[in-house]
Amino acid sequence: MALFRWGHSWDAFHDLEREVDRLLQSVNLSLSFQGLRFGRQxxxxxxxxxxxxxxxxxxxxxxxxxxxxxxxxxxxxxxxxxxxxxxxxxxxxxxxxxxxxxxxxxxxxxxxxxxxxxxxxxxxxxxxxxxxxxxxxxxxxxxxxxxxx
Amino acid sequence: MSNELTQTAKNGNTLAPHPPVERHVFTPPIDIYETDKGLILRADLPGVSLDTLELQVQDNKLTLFGRMEQSVPDNARLLHQEYEVGDFLRSFILSDEVDHQHIAAKLINGVLEVVLPKADKPEPRRIQVQTT
Structure with a gap:
Protein backbone atom coordinates (compact mmCIF):
# COMPACT_ATOMS: atom_id res chain seq x y z
CA MET A 1 0.00 0.00 0.00
CA ALA A 2 1.48 3.29 -1.04
CA LEU A 3 1.16 5.84 1.71
CA PHE A 4 1.29 8.69 -0.70
CA ARG A 5 0.86 9.00 -4.44
CA TRP A 6 2.45 11.68 -6.51
CA GLY A 7 0.67 13.20 -9.47
CA HIS A 8 1.46 12.26 -13.03
CA SER A 9 3.80 15.20 -13.42
CA TRP A 10 6.12 13.55 -10.92
CA ASP A 11 6.56 10.28 -12.80
CA ALA A 12 10.32 10.64 -12.69
CA PHE A 13 10.18 10.56 -8.90
CA HIS A 14 7.68 7.77 -8.72
CA ASP A 15 10.13 4.93 -8.34
CA LEU A 16 12.14 6.78 -5.76
CA GLU A 17 8.98 7.65 -3.87
CA ARG A 18 7.86 4.03 -3.90
CA GLU A 19 11.24 2.93 -2.68
CA VAL A 20 11.09 5.43 0.18
CA ASP A 21 7.60 4.22 1.04
CA ARG A 22 8.85 0.65 1.14
CA LEU A 23 11.81 1.57 3.31
CA LEU A 24 9.68 3.52 5.72
CA GLN A 25 7.20 0.71 6.00
CA SER A 26 9.94 -1.80 6.70
CA VAL A 27 11.13 0.40 9.55
CA ASN A 28 7.57 0.17 10.83
CA LEU A 29 7.28 3.68 12.10
CA SER A 30 4.67 4.19 14.73
CA LEU A 31 3.69 7.48 13.15
CA SER A 32 2.32 6.16 9.90
CA PHE A 33 -1.30 7.11 9.64
CA GLN A 34 -2.67 7.86 6.23
CA GLY A 35 -1.45 10.98 4.52
CA LEU A 36 0.88 11.99 7.29
CA ARG A 37 4.17 10.23 7.41
CA PHE A 38 7.28 10.82 9.38
CA GLY A 39 9.28 13.52 7.63
CA ARG A 40 6.32 14.84 5.71
CA GLN A 41 5.37 18.37 6.42
CA MET B 1 -27.95 15.03 -1.01
CA SER B 2 -31.32 13.36 -1.28
CA ASN B 3 -30.98 13.43 -5.07
CA GLU B 4 -27.67 11.68 -4.89
CA LEU B 5 -29.01 9.07 -2.56
CA THR B 6 -31.88 8.36 -4.95
CA GLN B 7 -29.44 8.13 -7.79
CA THR B 8 -27.27 5.78 -5.80
CA ALA B 9 -30.21 3.52 -5.21
CA LYS B 10 -30.98 3.43 -8.94
CA ASN B 11 -27.43 2.47 -9.76
CA GLY B 12 -27.77 -0.67 -7.75
CA ASN B 13 -26.30 0.59 -4.51
CA THR B 14 -22.86 1.38 -5.80
CA LEU B 15 -21.68 4.28 -3.74
CA ALA B 16 -19.00 5.37 -6.15
CA PRO B 17 -20.27 5.65 -9.72
CA HIS B 18 -17.40 5.40 -12.18
CA PRO B 19 -16.18 8.90 -12.90
CA PRO B 20 -14.94 9.72 -16.41
CA VAL B 21 -11.50 10.68 -15.08
CA GLU B 22 -9.66 8.39 -12.72
CA ARG B 23 -9.78 9.80 -9.21
CA HIS B 24 -7.83 8.80 -6.19
CA VAL B 25 -9.72 7.20 -3.34
CA PHE B 26 -8.41 8.02 0.11
CA THR B 27 -9.12 6.51 3.50
CA PRO B 28 -9.88 9.46 5.76
CA PRO B 29 -8.34 9.48 9.24
CA ILE B 30 -10.92 9.07 12.00
CA ASP B 31 -11.32 9.43 15.75
CA ILE B 32 -13.84 7.40 17.69
CA TYR B 33 -14.51 8.12 21.33
CA GLU B 34 -17.07 7.16 23.90
CA THR B 35 -19.43 9.46 25.70
CA ASP B 36 -22.09 8.63 28.27
CA LYS B 37 -24.69 8.56 25.53
CA GLY B 38 -22.85 6.60 22.91
CA LEU B 39 -20.03 6.93 20.43
CA ILE B 40 -18.80 9.95 18.49
CA LEU B 41 -17.02 9.40 15.20
CA ARG B 42 -15.09 12.18 13.54
CA ALA B 43 -13.57 11.96 10.07
CA ASP B 44 -11.34 14.47 8.31
CA LEU B 45 -12.85 15.20 4.90
CA PRO B 46 -11.17 18.37 3.62
CA GLY B 47 -12.79 19.81 0.52
CA VAL B 48 -16.03 17.87 0.95
CA SER B 49 -19.29 19.80 1.18
CA LEU B 50 -22.78 18.71 2.15
CA ASP B 51 -23.64 18.31 -1.54
CA THR B 52 -20.81 15.88 -2.14
CA LEU B 53 -21.15 13.76 0.98
CA GLU B 54 -23.08 10.53 1.28
CA LEU B 55 -23.61 8.71 4.52
CA GLN B 56 -25.45 5.44 4.47
CA VAL B 57 -26.40 2.71 6.89
CA GLN B 58 -27.22 -0.64 5.42
CA ASP B 59 -27.76 -3.61 7.66
CA ASN B 60 -25.06 -3.04 10.23
CA LYS B 61 -22.62 -1.24 7.95
CA LEU B 62 -22.07 2.51 8.02
CA THR B 63 -20.43 3.86 4.85
CA LEU B 64 -19.21 7.36 4.24
CA PHE B 65 -18.32 8.60 0.79
CA GLY B 66 -17.16 12.15 0.19
CA ARG B 67 -16.16 13.80 -3.02
CA MET B 68 -13.51 16.47 -2.71
CA GLU B 69 -14.21 19.45 -4.91
CA GLN B 70 -11.48 21.24 -6.81
CA SER B 71 -11.46 24.64 -5.20
CA VAL B 72 -9.15 26.56 -7.51
CA PRO B 73 -10.05 28.40 -10.74
CA ASP B 74 -9.56 26.58 -14.06
CA ASN B 75 -6.79 28.89 -15.19
CA ALA B 76 -4.66 28.17 -12.12
CA ARG B 77 -1.30 26.63 -13.00
CA LEU B 78 -0.03 24.06 -10.53
CA LEU B 79 3.51 24.85 -9.36
CA HIS B 80 3.85 22.52 -6.40
CA GLN B 81 1.68 19.65 -5.19
CA GLU B 82 1.55 17.79 -1.90
CA TYR B 83 -2.04 16.58 -1.88
CA GLU B 84 -4.37 15.45 -4.61
CA VAL B 85 -8.03 15.96 -5.20
CA GLY B 86 -9.93 12.72 -4.83
CA ASP B 87 -12.67 10.88 -3.00
CA PHE B 88 -12.90 9.70 0.59
CA LEU B 89 -14.36 6.30 1.34
CA ARG B 90 -14.58 4.34 4.57
CA SER B 91 -16.95 1.78 6.07
CA PHE B 92 -17.58 0.70 9.62
CA ILE B 93 -19.38 -2.25 11.12
CA LEU B 94 -21.81 -1.07 13.76
CA SER B 95 -22.29 -3.16 16.85
CA ASP B 96 -25.70 -4.03 18.27
CA GLU B 97 -25.10 -1.45 21.00
CA VAL B 98 -25.75 1.32 18.47
CA ASP B 99 -29.28 2.60 17.95
CA HIS B 100 -29.32 2.53 14.14
CA GLN B 101 -32.50 4.59 13.90
CA HIS B 102 -31.10 7.61 15.69
CA ILE B 103 -27.73 8.13 14.07
CA ALA B 104 -27.15 11.83 13.49
CA ALA B 105 -24.40 13.57 11.54
CA LYS B 106 -23.09 17.01 10.79
CA LEU B 107 -20.29 18.40 8.65
CA ILE B 108 -18.33 21.38 9.98
CA ASN B 109 -15.19 22.83 8.37
CA GLY B 110 -14.42 19.65 6.50
CA VAL B 111 -14.89 17.39 9.53
CA LEU B 112 -17.75 14.92 9.61
CA GLU B 113 -19.15 14.16 13.05
CA VAL B 114 -21.40 11.15 13.42
CA VAL B 115 -23.25 10.58 16.70
CA LEU B 116 -23.95 6.91 17.32
CA PRO B 117 -26.29 6.70 20.30
CA LYS B 118 -26.42 3.67 22.53
CA ALA B 119 -29.45 1.49 22.00
CA ASP B 120 -31.73 1.15 24.99
CA LYS B 121 -31.41 -2.29 26.44
CA PRO B 122 -34.84 -3.92 26.62
CA GLU B 123 -36.19 -4.22 30.16
CA PRO B 124 -35.92 -7.69 31.62
CA ARG B 125 -39.24 -9.42 31.22
CA ARG B 126 -40.59 -11.89 33.64
CA ILE B 127 -41.89 -15.04 32.02
CA GLN B 128 -44.66 -16.72 33.84
CA VAL B 129 -44.10 -20.41 34.15
CA GLN B 130 -47.26 -22.35 34.24
CA THR B 131 -47.80 -25.65 35.82
CA THR B 132 -50.17 -28.11 34.40
Missing amino acids: YPPVNLYELPTEYLITAELPGVKSEELELTIANGVLSMTGRHISPEGAAEERFRRQERPRGVWQRSISLPDRVKSDNLSAEFVNGILKIHLPKADEVKPRQIPVAFGT
Missing part, protein backbone atom coordinates in the same frame (compact mmCIF):
# COMPACT_ATOMS: atom_id res chain seq x y z
CA TYR A 42 2.00 19.18 7.89
CA PRO A 43 -0.29 20.50 6.57
CA PRO A 44 0.06 19.40 2.93
CA VAL A 45 -0.10 22.37 0.60
CA ASN A 46 -0.54 22.99 -3.11
CA LEU A 47 0.74 26.09 -4.82
CA TYR A 48 -0.88 27.58 -7.92
CA GLU A 49 -0.11 30.52 -10.12
CA LEU A 50 -2.81 32.73 -11.59
CA PRO A 51 -2.38 35.78 -13.84
CA THR A 52 -2.51 38.25 -10.96
CA GLU A 53 -1.83 36.18 -7.86
CA TYR A 54 -0.33 33.09 -6.30
CA LEU A 55 -2.71 30.76 -4.52
CA ILE A 56 -1.73 28.42 -1.71
CA THR A 57 -4.22 25.79 -0.59
CA ALA A 58 -3.71 23.72 2.56
CA GLU A 59 -5.71 20.81 3.92
CA LEU A 60 -6.69 21.84 7.45
CA PRO A 61 -9.97 20.13 8.29
CA GLY A 62 -11.52 21.20 11.58
CA VAL A 63 -9.26 24.19 12.10
CA LYS A 64 -11.04 27.45 12.88
CA SER A 65 -9.79 30.86 11.80
CA GLU A 66 -9.01 31.85 15.40
CA GLU A 67 -6.78 28.80 15.83
CA LEU A 68 -4.59 29.81 12.94
CA GLU A 69 -1.88 32.43 12.65
CA LEU A 70 -0.46 33.56 9.32
CA THR A 71 2.58 35.77 9.01
CA ILE A 72 4.69 36.84 6.08
CA ALA A 73 8.23 38.20 6.26
CA ASN A 74 11.13 38.29 3.80
CA GLY A 75 9.32 36.18 1.24
CA VAL A 76 8.53 33.42 3.73
CA LEU A 77 4.96 32.63 4.71
CA SER A 78 4.56 31.06 8.16
CA MET A 79 1.50 29.19 9.35
CA THR A 80 1.02 28.16 12.96
CA GLY A 81 -1.94 26.42 14.50
CA ARG A 82 -3.17 23.80 16.87
CA HIS A 83 -5.61 20.93 16.68
CA ILE A 84 -7.80 20.93 19.74
CA SER A 85 -9.05 17.56 20.90
CA PRO A 86 -12.77 17.40 21.55
CA GLU A 87 -13.99 18.73 24.87
CA GLY A 88 -15.03 16.20 27.45
CA ALA A 89 -13.26 13.35 25.71
CA ALA A 90 -10.73 11.83 28.06
CA GLU A 91 -7.79 9.99 26.56
CA GLU A 92 -9.00 6.59 27.78
CA ARG A 93 -12.36 7.05 26.07
CA PHE A 94 -10.79 7.00 22.61
CA ARG A 95 -11.25 3.78 20.70
CA ARG A 96 -9.46 5.13 17.67
CA GLN A 97 -7.20 8.12 17.30
CA GLU A 98 -5.93 8.72 13.78
CA ARG A 99 -6.55 12.40 13.18
CA PRO A 100 -3.57 14.68 13.68
CA ARG A 101 -3.46 16.59 16.95
CA GLY A 102 -1.30 19.10 18.70
CA VAL A 103 0.61 22.14 17.59
CA TRP A 104 1.91 22.45 14.05
CA GLN A 105 4.00 25.00 12.24
CA ARG A 106 4.94 25.36 8.63
CA SER A 107 6.95 27.86 6.61
CA ILE A 108 6.79 28.23 2.85
CA SER A 109 9.18 30.21 0.68
CA LEU A 110 7.20 32.20 -1.81
CA PRO A 111 8.26 31.90 -5.44
CA ASP A 112 8.27 35.56 -6.29
CA ARG A 113 7.67 38.95 -4.83
CA VAL A 114 4.16 39.36 -3.54
CA LYS A 115 2.23 42.25 -2.08
CA SER A 116 2.43 41.18 1.53
CA ASP A 117 0.02 43.93 2.60
CA ASN A 118 -2.74 42.55 0.39
CA LEU A 119 -2.53 38.95 1.53
CA SER A 120 -5.94 37.44 2.16
CA ALA A 121 -7.05 34.03 3.37
CA GLU A 122 -10.29 32.09 3.65
CA PHE A 123 -11.47 28.68 4.80
CA VAL A 124 -13.69 26.63 2.51
CA ASN A 125 -14.78 23.21 3.82
CA GLY A 126 -11.59 22.67 5.77
CA ILE A 127 -9.29 23.90 3.00
CA LEU A 128 -7.34 27.04 3.71
CA LYS A 129 -6.87 29.26 0.68
CA ILE A 130 -4.27 32.00 0.83
CA HIS A 131 -4.34 34.60 -1.92
CA LEU A 132 -1.04 36.33 -2.55
CA PRO A 133 -1.35 39.12 -5.11
CA LYS A 134 1.73 39.53 -7.30
CA ALA A 135 3.77 42.65 -6.77
CA ASP A 136 3.68 45.13 -9.64
CA GLU A 137 7.32 44.64 -10.57
CA VAL A 138 6.83 41.00 -11.51
CA LYS A 139 4.06 41.78 -13.95
CA PRO A 140 5.33 42.21 -17.52
CA ARG A 141 5.99 45.85 -18.25
CA GLN A 142 6.26 47.55 -21.63
CA ILE A 143 9.44 49.55 -22.00
CA PRO A 144 9.07 52.41 -24.45
CA VAL A 145 12.03 52.65 -26.79
CA ALA A 146 12.93 56.13 -27.91
CA PHE A 147 14.61 56.68 -31.24
CA GLY A 148 17.59 58.96 -31.19
CA THR A 149 17.58 61.72 -33.75
